[in-house]
Amino acid sequence: MLNFRGHWCDRIHAEGLTPNSANKDLTHLGDVLKTVNHGKVGRMGLTPEFDFCGSAKIR
Secondary structure, three states: OHHHHHHHHHHHHHHOOOHHHHHHHHHHHHHHHHHHHHHHHHHHOOOOOEOOOOOEOOO
């Protein structure tokens, strides 16, 4: 994660981008990971440990 952050810091400075560019990229990456996780949990018949707001479910 720190390497990814460093990549975006370098890119923002080199290409004159705004921090919003990195935020959007992280949002898209998070959406992909949530989708993959949701699909795997569903196929395995498990209950998700986290909801889509990122908070832990209370059992």
